[in-house]
Amino acid sequence: LAKTTQPISMDSYEGQEVNITCSHNNIATNDYITWYQQFPSQGPRFIIQGYKTKVTNEVASLFIPADRKSSTLSLPRVSLSDTAVYYCLVGDIWQAGTALIFGKGTTLSVSS
């Protein structure tokens, strides 16, 4: 399984763009990159997933460079409600039932 490394914590202010980078140097050819968000006392929820280049949805954007050894989750114009823990996961989508390892994640604190 590809090991991921993220910053432990980040601080931001309302209205700013936040970029959280995840390193996954030993990512394999069939690995996808997935990001989850977790609020206190809740289970994580899916934010976005991608394989290469850029993926955008109504919540975030995911930037993946050509070598795929890192990825960046971009949250546009954050609000107080974006304060949460963000997890980066890497895994082979073709291996059914592989372990889903979350790691420590990045705690994002948004202030007014």
Added chain:
Amino acid sequence: NAGVTQTPKFQVLKTGQSMTLQCAQDMNHNSMYWYRQDPGMGLRLIYYSASEGTTDKGEVPNGYNVSRLNKREFSLRLESAAPSQTSVYFCASLLRRDTEAFFGQGTRLTVV
């Protein structure tokens, strides 16, 4: 559509007591997972099940047993609870790695 349902939501045990945490999903997912989350920490994988009839150890399996009763249900058993097992336990299910995982609302377990 209930998603992933965990029971109970809260439980207090005395050291040495046993109990089973129940998890059921109604999304016809193949893979199911049990995690624990200690205060201020990320999720750690206890056990997972790729499909009905199979289970595998995760990162922290000691002190736990699991049963994949059928495709819907995946239970976690503590045979002799210890204070170190005080935590919030989350169950999750997943169809494939290129889809999102869904989490239950968590079980807050205290062992005294």
